[in-house]
Amino acid sequence: MELIKAAGVNVIFPKQQSCCGQPAFNSGYRQEALNVARSQLACFPKNIPIVVPSGSCGGMLKHHWPELFAGEADEEQAKQVAARVFELSEFLVDVLNLKLDDLGKPVKVAIHTSCSARREMGVADKIESLVAQLDNVEVLEQKNKAECCGFGGTFSIKQADISGAMVADKSKAITDTGAEILISQDCGCLMNIGGALEKQGQSQRIMHLAQFLQERTGE
Amino acid sequence: MNNPNQQFVQFEQRIHNALDNDQVRKNFRHAMSGLMGKRAMAFADDNELQELRSQDRLIRANALLKLPQLLEQLEAKLTENGIHVHWAENGEQANTIALEILNSHNAKTVVKGKSMVSEEVEMNHFLEEKGITVTESDLGEFIIQLAGEAPSHIVMPAVHKNRKEIARLFHEKFPHIPYTEDVDELTLSARQIMRERFEQADAGITGVNFMVAETGTLCLVENEGNGRMCSTVPPLHIAITGIEKVVEKLSDVPPLVSILARSATGQLITTYFNMISSPRKEGEKDGPKEVHLILLDNGRSHVRMDEELLETLRCIRCGACMNHCPVYVQVGGHAYGTVYPGPIGTVLEPQLSGLDKIGTLTSACTMCGACAEVCPVRIPLPKLINRLRSEAVEGKHGVVGLRGQGSLRKSKESFIWNAWQWLYSSPSVYRLFLSLATRLRFLAPGWLGPWTRYRSAPKPAPKSLHEMVASEGYDHE
Numbered sequence: 193m194e195l196i197k198a199a200g201v202n203v204i205f206p207k208q209q210s211c212c213g214q215p216a217f218n219s220g221y222r223q224e225a226l227n228v229a230r231s232q233l234a235c236f237p238k239n240i241p242i243v244v245p246s247g248s249c250g251g252m253l254k255h256h257w258p259e260l261f262a263g264e265a266d267e268e269q270a271k272q273v274a275a276r277v278f279e280l281s282e283f284l285v286d287v288l289n290l291k292l293d294d295l296g297k298p299v300k301v302a303i304h305t306s307c308s309a310r311r312e313m314g315v316a317d318k319i320e321s322l323v324a325q326l327d328n329v330e331v332l333e334q335k336n337k338a339e340c341c342g343f344g345g346t347f348s349i350k351q352a353d354i355s356g357a358m359v360a361d362k363s364k365a366i367t368d369t370g371a372e373i374l375i376s377q378d379c380g381c382l383m384n385i386g387g388a389l390e391k392q393g394q395s396q397r398i399m400h401l402a403q404f405l406q407e408r409t410g411e
Numbered sequence: 412m413n414n415p416n417q418q419f420v421q422f423e424q425r426i427h428n429a430l431d432n433d434q435v436r437k438n439f440r441h442a443m444s445g446l447m448g449k450r451a452m453a454f455a456d457d458n459e460l461q462e463l464r465s466q467d468r469l470i471r472a473n474a475l476l477k478l479p480q481l482l483e484q485l486e487a488k489l490t491e492n493g494i495h496v497h498w499a500e501n502g503e504q505a506n507t508i509a510l511e512i513l514n515s516h517n518a519k520t521v522v523k524g525k526s527m528v529s530e531e532v533e534m535n536h537f538l539e540e541k542g543i544t545v546t547e548s549d550l551g552e553f554i555i556q557l558a559g560e561a562p563s564h565i566v567m568p569a570v571h572k573n574r575k576e577i578a579r580l581f582h583e584k585f586p587h588i589p590y591t592e593d594v595d596e597l598t599l600s601a602r603q604i605m606r607e608r609f610e611q612a613d614a615g616i617t618g619v620n621f622m623v624a625e626t627g628t629l630c631l632v633e634n635e636g637n638g639r640m641c642s643t644v645p646p647l648h649i650a651i652t653g654i655e656k657v658v659e660k661l662s663d664v665p666p667l668v669s670i671l672a673r674s675a676t677g678q679l680i681t682t683y684f685n686m687i688s689s690p691r692k693e694g695e696k697d698g699p700k701e702v703h704l705i706l707l708d709n710g711r712s713h714v715r716m717d718e719e720l721l722e723t724l725r726c727i728r729c730g731a732c733m734n735h736c737p738v739y740v741q742v743g744g745h746a747y748g749t750v751y752p753g754p755i756g757t758v759l760e761p762q763l764s765g766l767d768k769i770g771t772l773t774s775a776c777t778m779c780g781a782c783a784e785v786c787p788v789r790i791p792l793p794k795l796i797n798r799l800r801s802e803a804v805e806g807k808h809g810v811v812g813l814r815g816q817g818s819l820r821k822s823k824e825s826f827i828w829n830a831w832q833w834l835y836s837s838p839s840v841y842r843l844f845l846s847l848a849t850r851l852r853f854l855a856p857g858w859l860g861p862w863t864r865y866r867s868a869p870k871p872a873p874k875s876l877h878e879m880v881a882s883e884g885y886d887h888e
Contacts, residue, residue: 193885205880207887208838216828218778220800224832231836237888259794307779336444340737344777351775352861357430357741358777359865387866 195406196243199288206235214252217260219346226260233269242276243283245402247309247378248345250279255312279309281318281377281401294326296408302332302371302396304362304385306378307340319377319401326408332369336361343384355384363388366396373397375404418771421748426775429746435571439743442570446734449677450785467670468789470663471725474655475715481624481657482706488627492689495703502532505707509534509616509649510541512703516647518543518613522605524631524638525549526618527565527728528651528707531750534616545616546608548637550601557584563744565751566675566730571743605637615641615699619652620727621667622704625660629704631685632671634678639685648699650687654706655715655724667727670787674729710763716811719798723758725788732782732792738775747772754782754792761799767815770803845875 193203209232213225236242244250254277261270284290303319310316316338323331342348342358363385366374374389374396376382386398399407429435454460474481486496497512499505505528513521521543523529535545535556547556551569555562557580562568569577574592581597582590588600617638621630629650631638642648658664672678691698715721733739733753744752749760749769757772773796782792799813804825806816835841852871859868874882 193880193883203885205885205887207877210835210838210841213835216831218797218800219824219828220773220797220802220804221825221828222801222805224828227832228835231838307777307781311780311784338781340777340779340781342737342777344779347774347777349861351426351738352864353426353430354738354741354775355777356861356865357436358737361741383869384866387862387869390867391863391865 194410195284195290195402196288198410199290201288204238204240208232209235212249212252212257213260214248214256215345217252217256218344222260226264229257229260229270230266233266233273236273236276240276241278241283241287242273243278243280245280245377245400246380247279247306247313247315248380250277251308251312253277279313279315279318279377281309281322282313282315284405285318285321290322292322292325292405292409294328294408295410296326296328298328298330299373300330300332300369300371301373301375301404302334302366302369304334304341304366304374304376304378304381305338306376306381309377310338315377319375322401322405323375329408332371334365334369336365341381341385343380345380348384359384359388363392363394367392367394371396373399373404375399375401377401418767418769422746422771422775425746425748426742429742434573434576435743436741438571438573439740442567443734443740446676446730450674450731450734451677453673453677453679463666463670464787464789466666467727467787468725470658470667471727471788472722474658474663475721475724477659478654478657478715481659482654485622485624485627485657488624489629489704490627492627493692493702494627494629494687494689495701497703497705499532499705499707499709501709502707505532505651505705505709506534506537508705509651510538510543512647512649513538513543513614516613516701518647520544520546520608520612521614521616522546522548522608522612522637522641522645523552524615524617524633524641525552525568526616526651527562527750528618528653529616530562531709532651532707534651546605546612548605548608548635548641549633550598550635550637553601553605554580557581561745561750563752564730564733565728565753565755571745605640609640609644612641612645614647614649615643615645616649616651617641619650619656619704620671621664622652622657623659623661623664624657627688628661629685629687630664630668631687632668632681632683633685634676634682636683639683642685642687642702643698646700647703648687648690648701649703649705651705651707653711654708655711655726671727671729674731674785674787713811714759714762717813720762720795720813722790723755723762723795725790726755726759727788728755729787731785731787732790735781735785737779737781738777742775747775754796755790758790758792758795758799761803761815762813765814765818766799766803766806767818770799770815770819773799773803842875842877845877849873849875849878 197203213229217225254274257270257274261267305316341362342355348355497508547553554569563571578592619629620632672681690702739753749756761770776796778793803819848871855870857868
C-alpha cells in the first residue's frame with residue numbers, strides 16, 4: 193500500500209474485507225465459498241482497480257469468481273469486480289510503470305513465482321522485471337524454477353507427506369543457489385517454503401515482494 | 412458396496428510406499444526432467460504450439476459433439492472396408508468378444524501392442540485365465556509383464572525402473588542370456604525373443620490412437636515397429652479402443668499426430684505411424700486375413716453427458732500432464748492405484764469407477780496448473796479436479812449424476828468449513844478474531860499437526876493488517 197501511495201495514487205482499504213473464498217472453493221465446498229465471496233462483493237463499489245498482493249487470491253477473484261457466481265443473481269456484479277482485479281506486481285509494472293531506485297546494499301536473492309501468478313494470472317515476468325530494476329540486487333536462478341512449492345492450500349494438510357516432499361525439493365533448490373533472501377508475490381508459498389527453511393535451520397530471509405521493494409527503495 | 416473411507420487408507424498407504432522408495436523417486440525425477448526438456452525443444456515456437464493446441468482442441472471437441480453420428484459413420488466405413496466392428500459396453504463384454512474371436516480361429520498365442528484400453532479391461536489377465544498365452548511386445552510393457560507389474564505411466568509403462576533393475580530382471584527370467592547392463596544388448600535380447608513370438612503368434616492385439624470416420628481408417632502411433640508386427644504378421648488382428656478416439660476427417664489426423672508425438676516424447680513424428688484400412692486383400696502377399704475392432708464404452712457415454720466433464724474425453728493420451736505434474740514426479744504412477752495415473756487419471760478414473768471408489772485421488776493436486784499449461788487439447792484439468800472435489804462433498808452441480816456424488820463428505824470437515832464461512836462472512840466477527848489472534852499470539856502453538864512435520868509453525872503478526880491500516884490513516888471507502 194505504501195509503495196502504491198508513494199507513486200502518488202490514493203489507496204483505499206475497504207474495512208469489510210476478509211477472504212476471497214479460495215480455501216473452501218479449492219476443497220470442493222462451493223456453497224461456503226460463495227457465501228464468503230458474496231460478503232465481499234460490496235467492498236468494491238467504485239470503478240477503480242483492485243490490487244491483490246497474492247497471486248492465488250488474485251486468481252480466485254479474477255478467474256473463479258465468475259465461475260462461482262455463475263447463475264446467481266449477483267453474477268454480473270461479481271464479473272465486474274473480477275474484471276478490475278490486478279495482481280500487485282502486474283499493477284506496479286503495467287499500470288504504474290513504476291521506476292525503482294535501489295538504495296540498498298548488494299544482495300543475492302532467489303525469486304519464487306507462485307503457480308497462480310505464473311499460470312493463472314500470467315504475470316511471472318512482472319516480479320522479475322521489478323527486481324531487475326534494482327542495481328544492487330543479483331537474482332540467482334534455481335533448479336526446476338516453475339515447479340510448484342507444494343503448498344496448494346488444504347493440499348498441504350490433506351496430502352501432508354507429498355507436500356512435505358515437494359517443499360523439501362523446492363527449499364533445497366533455493367538453498368543451493370546461495371541466495372540470502374527469498375522473494376515471492378504470494379504469501380502462501382512464502383509461509384510454506386519459509387516454514388520449511390526455518391525448520392531446516394536455514395538463515396535466508398523470507399520476504400514478500402512488496403516488503404522487499406519497500407525496503408530497497410524507502411528511506 | 413465400497414467403503415469410501417477405505418480408499419483414503421489405501422491411497423495413503425500407496426503414497427507412503429512411493430515416498431519411501433528413493434530409487435523409484437530418483438527414476439521418476441530423472442525421466443520426467445528428460446521428457447519435459449525434450450517436449451520444450453520440440454515446441455520452440457510458442458505461437459505455433461498455441462495455434463496447434465487450439466486447432467486440436469477444436470478437432471477433438473467437434474468429434475465429441477458429433478460422437479453418435481461419427482461412430483455410426485465409422486462402423487459403416489470400416490464394415491465397407493472389411494473390418495469387423497464390435498461394441499462393448501464394459502470391460503467384461505470387451506474381453507468376452509476378444510475371446511470369442513480368438514476361439515473361433517482356435518488362436519492360442521497372442522502378441523500384443525501397447526494398449527491402455529486393454530489395461531483398463533484387464534485383458535491379459537482374462538485371456539490367460541482362459542488358457543491363452545499373451546506376450547506384450549512393446550519393450551516397456553514386456554518388462555513390466557516379466558516383472559508382474561502394472562504400467563506406471565501411460566506412454567512409458569516401465570519408467571519406474573532403471574537400467575540395472577531391468578538388467579537383473581532379464582537375467583532372472585532368461586538365465587541363458589548373459590547378464591548385461593548395456594541398453595543396446597538388452598534391447599537386442601528382447602528383440603530376439605520377440606521375433607520368435609511374432610512368427611508363432613496366432614493373433615495380434617493392439618490399441619488404436621485415432622479412428623477416422625470419413626474413411627474407416629485405424630491409426631496406430633508407435634516407435635518400436637512392434638505395433639506394425641502385431642497388426643500385420645499374425646493372420647488375425649484385433650484392435651481395441653475407447654469410443655472417444657474417433658475423429659471426423661482424415662485431415663484431422665496430421666495436426667493430432669504432430670502434437671501427440673511432440674507432447675509425449677519430443678519427437679516430431681513417431682518412428683512408426685500405421686494406418687490400417689482393411690485386412691489382406693485378394694492378391695496381396697501380407698497382412699492379416701481378418702481385422703476386428705472392439706469399441707469400448709465403459710462409462711464414456713456417461714462422461715459425455717455432462718457438458719463440463721466431457722472435456723475429459725478430448726484426451727489423446729500423450730502423458731504430458733503427468734510428465735509435468737509435481738505430485739506425479741514425487742509419487743510415481745503406481746501410487747494412484749489406477750490404470751490411468753497423473754492429472755488425467757485423477758479426472759478420468761473417478762468418473763469411470765465412481766467418486767466413492769477412487770474420488771480421493773482428487774486430493775493429490777495443488778492446483779498448480781502445470782498440466783493444463785501443456786495439455787495438447789487444452790483440457791482444463793485443475794478445473795475438472797476442482798469440480799470433482801465439489802461433486803465428492805456437495806454432489807449437486809452436475810446435471811447427470813456421477814457415481815458416488817457426496818460420498819466423501821465428512822462431518823468434521825463440513826463443520827470446519829461451516830465455521831470458516833461464519834467467521835469470514837461477517838466483517839465484525841472476522842476483525843474481532845484477527846485482533847484476538849494478534850493479541851494472544853504468544854499462545855500460538857508450535858505444533859500444527861502434519862504441517863509442522865516438515866515446517867515451523869507460522870506465528871500471527873504482532874498487528875493485523877486491519878489494525879496497521881487503521882493506524883496509518885488510509886481511506887476505507
